[in-house]
Amino acid sequence: MAETSYAGWQYAGAGRQTAHEFVRENLRAAILRGELPGGARLIQTDLAAQLQVSTTPVREALRDLAAEGLITLDRHRGGVVRGLNWEDMQEILAIRRALEPLAVELAIRTVTDEDLDRAEKLCDRMEQESEPGPWVELNQRFHAIFHDATNRRLAPMLKGLQDATGSYVAQAQHWKPAAQKKANTQHRALLRAARKRDAEAALKIQLEHIGLPIETAAEKRGRVSRPAPNKPA
Missing domain, CATH: 1.20.120.530 (GntR ligand-binding domain-like)
Known part of the structure; x- marks a missing residue:
């Protein structure tokens, strides 16, 4: 599976969204738009570094997306976007x-x-x-x-x-x-x-x-x- 780049994503820490909500909504939108296709790997540490947040909101966002059926969780590294068959x-x-x-x-x-x-x-x-x-x-x-x-x-x-x-x-x-x-x-x-x-x-x-x-x-x-x-x- 190819590693995914999150270039251009950055959490400013302002506005009405929490870091958790910001990560979740951006990932969800990218998946729904097809920018993150089935099989794309979502690395907790990469996301946290790119967005300048801790891994906690990233982990919470990935759990939400897994509950929605958009990704499957990788216990060690993050998640993988589900591909529909x-x-x-x-x-x-x-x-x-x-x-x-x-x-x-x-x-x-x-x-x-x-x-x-x-x-x-x-x-x-x-x-x-x-x-x-x-x-x-x-x-x-x-x-x-x-x-x-x-x-x-x-x-x-x-x-x-x-x-x-x-x-x-x-x-x-x-x-x-x-x-x-x-x-x-x-x-x-x-x-x-x-x-x-x-x-x-x-x-x-x-x-x-x-x-x-x-x-x-x-x-x-x-x-x-x-x-x-x-x-x-």
Whole structure:
């Protein structure tokens, strides 16, 4: 595995973020943008030296990212960015398809007009963004608005599943740039359904939307996208 450079990262020690939050958010963003690909090694001592922090906030940040499923921990040195394979994507898609009916029902009922206005501004920015990495970050923020409108137990589950596929979404757009345009169209359709409080239409759009990355990968691999079968207990 290649060692990773953190050139250009430096914690100034000011503002609202703690060192722990700064390290975690920068690493998460780099993973979701695809700048830290699967297999990239995250060295505690290297990160601490580059950011001019102790190893404690770095260790805490890596634990958070491991809990989110973005990395696996190396007991001795730090962590390794997880690479998603076909089976991972199938399993995540199957879970999301099971959760989305409840998520959409709750979100459509409680999301506010102000929330939808914020989501629309993110749509505007996504339509102006051509780079997959920054687009993925905006996409995460867009969907977080709807996740947060569900409930306190479901929202973090949805966020974790969304984050776990962020790097794959970015990769899918490298494979097929037209996928980004299609996703933008789906976002607009989801917004229209939400403003009308049409849960049935919103669910149909969302189920198509969450399947887009794996469908793009299926085209590249020449495979058919199907939900993962339930395993016997």
